[in-house]
Amino acid sequence: MTDQRKPQPPKGLGPLAKREMRFAYLLLLPTFLIVLSVVLFPLVANVWISFKPVTLGDLRAPSILINERLMGDLDAVGDEADIRYRARNSSRKSAIADVVMTDTLPATLRVVAVDERCTIEGENLRCDLGDYEAGQREDILVRVAATADFLSDPPNVKDTKPVFDYVPENILTNNDFTLDNFRKVFNASDFWTVLWASMYYTIAGTVGALVMGLFAAQLMNMAFRGRAVLRGLFLSPYVAPVIAVALAWVLLLDPGPGGTLNALLIQLGVIEGPISFLGQRVAEISFLGLTFNFPVALTVVIIFEIWRYFPLAMLFILARMQSMSTDIYEAAEIDGATPIQQFRFISLPQLMGIMAVLFLLRFIWTFNKFDDIFLLTGGAAGTRTLTVNVYEQAFAISNLGAGAAVAVVVFVILLMFSVIFFKFSPEDDA
Amino acid sequence: MSRFGNIFYLCLVFGALWGAISTILITLLALFVSGQPFQPQVTAGAIAGLVSAAVLTGLQPAKRTPAMVAFAAFAFVLTLTLASGATPLGLPLGTYSFGQLIFTILIAVFAVQSVTLTAKHLGPGKERRYNVEVLCLRFLKGFGLVVFTIAVALPFFVMVMMSLKNQQLLLSNPLDFSINFAQGAEALFRSYIELFTQYHFGSYLLNSALVSVATVAITLFFAVPGAYAVARLKFPGQNFLSRSILLIYMVPMIVLVIPLYAIFSQLGMRNTLWGLMLVYPATTIPVALYMLQGYFRGIPAELEEAGLMDGLIRLNVIRKITLPLALPALASVALYVFMIAWNEFLFAFMFLDNVDLYTLSRGIAELNSSEVPRQHLMAGAVIATVPVLALFLWFERFLVAGLTAGSVKG
Numbered sequence: 001m002t003d004q005r006k007p008q009p010p011k012g013l014g015p016l017a018k019r020e021m022r023f024a025y026l027l028l029l030p031t032f033l034i035v036l037s038v039v040l041f042p043l044v045a046n047v048w049i050s051f052k053p054v055t056l057g058d059l060r061a062p063s064i065l066i067n068e069r070l071m072g073d074l075d076a077v078g079d080e081a082d083i084r085y086r087a088r089n090s091s092r093k094s095a096i097a098d099v100v101m102t103d104t105l106p107a108t109l110r111v112v113a114v115d116e117r118c119t120i121e122g123e124n125l126r127c128d129l130g131d132y133e134a135g136q137r138e139d140i141l142v143r144v145a146a147t148a149d150f151l152s153d154p155p156n157v158k159d160t161k162p163v164f165d166y167v168p169e170n171i172l173t174n175n176d177f178t179l180d181n182f183r184k185v186f187n188a189s190d191f192w193t194v195l196w197a198s199m200y201y202t203i204a205g206t207v208g209a210l211v212m213g214l215f216a217a218q219l220m221n222m223a224f225r226g227r228a229v230l231r232g233l234f235l236s237p238y239v240a241p242v243i244a245v246a247l248a249w250v251l252l253l254d255p256g257p258g259g260t261l262n263a264l265l266i267q268l269g270v271i272e273g274p275i276s277f278l279g280q281r282v283a284e285i286s287f288l289g290l291t292f293n294f295p296v297a298l299t300v301v302i303i304f305e306i307w308r309y310f311p312l313a314m315l316f317i318l319a320r321m322q323s324m325s326t327d328i329y330e331a332a333e334i335d336g337a338t339p340i341q342q343f344r345f346i347s348l349p350q351l352m353g354i355m356a357v358l359f360l361l362r363f364i365w366t367f368n369k370f371d372d373i374f375l376l377t378g379g380a381a382g383t384r385t386l387t388v389n390v391y392e393q394a395f396a397i398s399n400l401g402a403g404a405a406v407a408v409v410v411f412v413i414l415l416m417f418s419v420i421f422f423k424f425s426p427e428d429d430a
Numbered sequence: 431m432s433r434f435g436n437i438f439y440l441c442l443v444f445g446a447l448w449g450a451i452s453t454i455l456i457t458l459l460a461l462f463v464s465g466q467p468f469q470p471q472v473t474a475g476a477i478a479g480l481v482s483a484a485v486l487t488g489l490q491p492a493k494r495t496p497a498m499v500a501f502a503a504f505a506f507v508l509t510l511t512l513a514s515g516a517t518p519l520g521l522p523l524g525t526y527s528f529g530q531l532i533f534t535i536l537i538a539v540f541a542v543q544s545v546t547l548t549a550k551h552l553g554p555g556k557e558r559r560y561n562v563e564v565l566c567l568r569f570l571k572g573f574g575l576v577v578f579t580i581a582v583a584l585p586f587f588v589m590v591m592m593s594l595k596n597q598q599l600l601l602s603n604p605l606d607f608s609i610n611f612a613q614g615a616e617a618l619f620r621s622y623i624e625l626f627t628q629y630h631f632g633s634y635l636l637n638s639a640l641v642s643v644a645t646v647a648i649t650l651f652f653a654v655p656g657a658y659a660v661a662r663l664k665f666p667g668q669n670f671l672s673r674s675i676l677l678i679y680m681v682p683m684i685v686l687v688i689p690l691y692a693i694f695s696q697l698g699m700r701n702t703l704w705g706l707m708l709v710y711p712a713t714t715i716p717v718a719l720y721m722l723q724g725y726f727r728g729i730p731a732e733l734e735e736a737g738l739m740d741g742l743i744r745l746n747v748i749r750k751i752t753l754p755l756a757l758p759a760l761a762s763v764a765l766y767v768f769m770i771a772w773n774e775f776l777f778a779f780m781f782l783d784n785v786d787l788y789t790l791s792r793g794i795a796e797l798n799s800s801e802v803p804r805q806h807l808m809a810g811a812v813i814a815t816v817p818v819l820a821l822f823l824w825f826e827r828f829l830v831a832g833l834t835a836g837s838v839k840g
Contacts, residue, residue, distance in 0.1 A: 024659040027658060035712060043681065241811075258601040
């Protein structure tokens with residue numbers, strides 16, 4: 001008997017391909033797990049926190065504070081007094097559920113009466129106190145009478161500490177939501193200033209680092225003695241720890257006594273008095289009868305960014321330049337093209353691809369940059385970008401929720417950039 | 431053809447510029463080294479540069495012998511001294527005489543050498559546009575080299591010098607970077623010694639090393655299998671993964687810091703080195719994976735297929751064939767991850783409260799207060815910079831090749 005159908009290629013994955021797929025997933029699993037738990041989950045958690053009224057202090061879990069005291073005097077056998085437990089919820093914002101207190105009473109005291117929520121078994125007191133609201137406080141009284149044994153050797157009731165068992169409410173996981181954080185962020189008087197500073201910093205820093213990197217790559221493409229040494233030197237701003245170079249810059253630019261650059265400029269007669277490079281918000285500059293407000297500190301911070309990241313651009317542009325074929329330059333040479341023409345019409349078009357990729361990557365990374373500005377100015381003098389604002393809100397003002405809200409804004413803007421990046425990214429050009 | 435043309439006149443301009451630049455630079459160098467209040471004589475330097483350029487570049491290129499260069503330098507010294515009124519460095523020749531002589535000669539040598547290189551092979555006569563551009567570009571490149579070198583080196587120079595200077599001396603004359611070797615090594619490196627004896631820098635260094643090495647180990651352990659899977663094995667989502675893995679690297683740390691701070695606080699993992707050893711690899715694995723998969727793709731698949739045919743299982747193929755071939759890439763990724771972990775500031779700053787756990791970045795942040803003298807702060811900066819910089823420069827070729835082949839970093 002014959003099969004009428006034509007032979008078909010197998011559908012789906014064969015057993016070998018399936019095994020390969022499973023193996024691949026197995027190899028990727030650890031990476032996937034760690035990225036999920038430390039990057040993707042926090043991203044979601046950040047959005048969650050941005051809708052919650054959480055401050056830095058709320059991270060400490062609420063607990064029961066207790067004060068135990070014998071009220072009254074026990075001087076003779078049969079005298080009665082109260083042992084008072086004053087319990088309080090330490091947190092003013094979150095509740096505590098299922099509070100149970102246990103304590104051991106001195107054996108020599110006779111219990112007369114106990115709070116109705118408590119039970120006594122021998123010397124052991126156990127009280128089911130139920131749920132405590134935020135900030136709730138109450139007294140639990142145990143009426144006791146003195147015995148002869150007690151009077152001969154009176155123990156302190158405080159010697160046995162009451163033990164608590166409870167379920168504290170987690171401020172991060174409760175159902176308390178608010179839009180206040182976002183309201184606060186968008187209504188803040190300086191929101192647009194911060195956004196503008198962020199964009200100025202990002203664009204100027206990116207373009208500056210690229211242009212300087214292009215220039216430095218041209219220099220490093222020449223053959224001269226000591227080139228290897230200079231290349232190592234040029235890379236060092238990028239390699240050195242940010243805190244080391246940032247603090248060196250801070251001391252270099254210090255307006256007080258001991259600031260090198262100000263002393264240098266005064267010695268050269270360029271300026272008359274010291275300039276507070278990192279502390280001055282704006283300087284008025286008159287040019288052709290027009291007055292501009294020049295943002296001093298922000299510009300200095302951008303110069304630092306360019307200084308620190310031009311090596312990266314240099315590295316990539318240099319690598320691209322050294323992979324170019326020399327034939328085309330020889331042909332241009334014979335045709336009489338001048339060096340500038342060769343650069344303009346041969347080198348630059350070949351460099352555009354890597355420049356575009358570098359621009360997009362650096363743009364996003366510069367936008368994300370936090371430590372540089374934080375270490376140089378702490379966000380003062382008009383240098384507060386969105387990322388510095390996240391820290392400012394969350395940890396300086398201690399409002400975690402508001403900080404998270406700013407972080408959400410940062411992330412949304414970033415997503416928009418990423419969409420643009422993916423749309424224009426040339427295939428495998430880096 | 432007239433004897434002097436456009437090249438000669440351009441050379442005069444560049445000579446004047448080189449004269450001025452050289453005067454400023456070397457005078458400031460003299461100022462730093464000696465602590466004397468020297469003033470650059472810019473105008474005199476420019477005139478001297480002009481004169482020496484006229485002497486030198488007025489000749490045909492073949493006639494610019496070393497003797498002529500020396501003569502031009504001599505003319506430079508003479509003109510500078512005369513034009514500045516016998517104060518080539520801005521001070522009367524009586525003070526610091528021998529030093530002034532040396533630095534004046536240095537100015538002349540630097541200026542004349544620059545002019546010689548700029549005008550090399552280009553004669554004084556009129557030449558076509560090609561050579562004019564060559565001349566201008568030579569000046570521009572030379573000038574660029576000088577500016578870049580100074581801009582890059584100055585902060586590092588200040589960092590090292592300040593760490594060796596006494597705070598009082600520094601405040602009274604911030605431009606005096608002369609080193610007093612007479613005081614002996616112990617006094618000279620006092621701030622370094624105090625950092626290690628009184629400020630726990632020994633333990634900071636150990637913590638930094640521990641966290642960085644652990645980060646490198648964990649990153650490689652996770653990224654190598656992942657990169658191999660993405661590069662070699664076929665599975666649904668492979669393309670998407672190889673393109674999008676770098677996106678993880680675009681997530682700003684500052685967005686992660688609040689949730690991680692909150693969660694780690696509640697789990698009791700915040701003030702520990704374990705916390706850092708979990709966070710750092712998570713941020714470096716994606717970029718390491720991206721770099722490695724780029725390299726793995728470059729290794730001929732036939733080699734691995736031969737291994738498979740000979741009966742090796744996949745894991746052994748990776749271990750015995752792929753990894754040895756990828757050793758350069760592994761080294762560069764390792765170095766690169768080490769650099770990221772060593773330099774990381776934000777999480778170390780947010781997470782660590784306990785002095786015993788501080789990494790170098792965190793420890794230096796603690797020094798940044800008005801109570802700690804500046805030389806200690808800068809000595810701390812030097813201590814943090816030297817290991818990573820030395821490592822980087824040592825393996826530079828390696829790293830540069832790996833970086834540019836696979837990926838990039840921000």
